[in-house]
Amino acid sequence: MDIVIRRAREEDLEAAGEVTVEAFVGDGHTPPGADYVTLLRDTRRRFEEAELLVAVDPSDGRVLGCVTLAVGGTEWADIATPDEGEIRMLAAGAAARGRGVGEALVRATVARCQELGLAGMAFSTRPAMTAAHRIYERVGFRRAPERDWEVRPGIDLMVYSITF
Numbered sequence: 001m002d003i004v005i006r007r008a009r010e011e012d013l014e015a016a017g018e019v020t021v022e023a024f025v026g027d028g029h030t031p032p033g034a035d036y037v038t039l040l041r042d043t044r045r046r047f048e049e050a051e052l053l054v055a056v057d058p059s060d061g062r063v064l065g066c067v068t069l070a071v072g073g074t075e076w077a078d079i080a081t082p083d084e085g086e087i088r089m090l091a092a093g094a095a096a097r098g099r100g101v102g103e104a105l106v107r108a109t110v111a112r113c114q115e116l117g118l119a120g121m122a123f124s125t126r127p128a129m130t131a132a133h134r135i136y137e138r139v140g141f142r143r144a145p146e147r148d149w150e151v152r153p154g155i156d157l158m159v160y161s162i163t164f
Contacts, residue, residue, distance in 0.1 A: 003064065003101060005108040008043065008052040015063035016054055017041040023065075023091035029126055040089060050076040053108050055092070055101045065092035065101040069109045071116065079147060079159060080122045085113035087123040090132060103135045110139060110162070120164050122147065124157035136160045 068088040072080030080086035147159035
């Protein structure tokens with residue numbers, strides 16, 4: 001399957017939000033009624049305040065997945081330092097799973113951070129997101145357990161990082 005990774009466009013926003021909710025809720029990482037679902041669906045905000053990248057099927061323009069890239073010290077960065085980029089809300093739609101969408105999006109964020117002259121990347125992930133962990137490790141990220149944190153009681157986050 002061919003995939004094109006590019007900056008999101010206005011016409012991609014609704015589909016990107018649906019793909020993100022589908023991935024997080026559908027995989028059991030976020031309860032359907034959680035406040036976080038509103039944030040997952042709000043691609044307009046990520047589009048305007050960070051960089052929203054989409055994976056699209058070049059034959060029909062269908063959004064297959066998306067990821068938000070934030071530079072440390074900005075609104076969307078949780079743990080990246082100002083010289084690091086941070087992945088947020090990486091999502092591949094169920095119909096696109098196993099086709100390299102997630103890995104292509106991660107590799108695109110690495111390339112973008114290098115273009116921006118950043119020193120590396122660091123981001124959080126839930127312990128149960130094992131498919132994503134395999135992607136991160138294939139791309140060259142390593143666990144940074146000294147940076148692990150708890151977003152709120154009972155919600156532990158693991159950190160992965162890479163230095164360029």
